[in-house]
Amino acid sequence: MVNRKRSYTLHFLLLSALTAAALCAVNYLAMEHRARLDLTADKRFTLSEGTQRLFASLTEDVQVTYYCDEEPPTKRINLQRDVRDKLQELATSSAGKLTWTVEQISNADIAAKRDDLEKKKIFPTQDLLTSGDDESARIRGVQGYYSSISIKYGLAEPVVINGVVNLVDRFDEVAEHRVDTLEFDISFTIMQTRSKGTRVPLKRMVKSLKSPVSFNVYVKPADACGQPQAGRNDPGGPAATGARGRGQRQGNAKRDSLWPRALRWHAGRALGHGNQD
Numbered sequence: 001m002v003n004r005k006r007s008y009t010l011h012f013l014l015l016s017a018l019t020a021a022a023l024c025a026v027n028y029l030a031m032e033h034r035a036r037l038d039l040t041a042d043k044r045f046t047l048s049e050g051t052q053r054l055f056a057s058l059t060e061d062v063q064v065t066y067y068c069d070e071e072p073p074t075k076r077i078n079l080q081r082d083v084r085d086k087l088q089e090l091a092t093s094s095a096g097k098l099t100w101t102v103e104q105i106s107n108a109d110i111a112a113k114r115d116d117l118e119k120k121k122i123f124p125t126q127d128l129l130t131s132g133d134d135e136s137a138r139i140r141g142v143q144g145y146y147s148s149i150s151i152k153y154g155l156a157e158p159v160v161i162n163g164v165v166n167l168v169d170r171f172d173e174v175a176e177h178r179v180d181t182l183e184f185d186i187s188f189t190i191m192q193t194r195s196k197g198t199r200v201p202l203k204r205m206v207k208s209l210k211s212p213v214s215f216n217v218y219v220k221p222a223d224a225c226g227q228p229q230a231g232r233n234d235p236g237g238p239a240a241t242g243a244r245g246r247g248q249r250q251g252n253a254k255r256d257s258l259w260p261r262a263l264r265w266h267a268g269r270a271l272g273h274g275n276q277d
Contacts, residue, residue: 047093051187055094060154062190064090064100067122069145071107075127075168079147082166082179090186105146122148125163128171151186153193161185 064087068080080102087100105113117123124144147165152158165172166179177185 047089047183051090051183052093054187054190055097058094058097058190058194060194062094062098062186063152064098064186065150065152065158066100066102067117067146067148067150068102068104069107069147070104072147073127073143073145076145076147076166079164079166079179083147083149083164083182086179086182090183117146120150120158121160121162122146122150123162125165127165130169130171149182149186151189151193153190156193156196159189159193161189 066080066083066087068083072079084102091098091100105117125147127143127145129141129143147163149161149164150158151161161177163175164177164179164182165175167173172178
């Protein structure tokens, strides 16, 4: 009887150890290979075919930066997690064409970074503070926090989407930018930026170059203007024609000598070196 009890005890301990090891392994794999199963009827959390086709047609990389509070309001405690999950889904679907980073803003750094954030067109999101349940909620104040996404396609100017929220109460349903609309917001922004075909400023284009650039200037030789053209009535005669020819040749030489200087000047300005003579 004693041996049987010991056998049951050993089996129980062994089974418990194996179960704990299996749970630890599953948890580790889930953390290393994050994935979500979309069980919603309208496939709300599944990337659309249009988004996948858009990523397949991209010729430039997309860099997404999420600006958020380091200590978000209690109502938005899961906001950063939800945005991260959505951005990771987009990055995985893009096959490396979309990358993302998160820049957290602490309360101590808000005052120092406010001007820089405003230059980037990043502004705080305003949340309504309510009391009571959703049906009889009363507004009792406003709370600000950062939740903005900057989207940069190729060398174009970044486009910022402010006020990204997650669905917590009925007030969030009327928000313009939510986590469940983030796929559309980012895809639409990329399509808009790509369709504009905005010319990249020379200064930013030169700074983005990773190797030296050489300029080749081809100058057409000056025509021999010393002789009048055949069949042309020149009232000034050969002397006048020769004078005009010398003046034109001098003008062509001056114009041609300005080309390399102009190229050096533009390249110098683009690199921030001022006028280059």
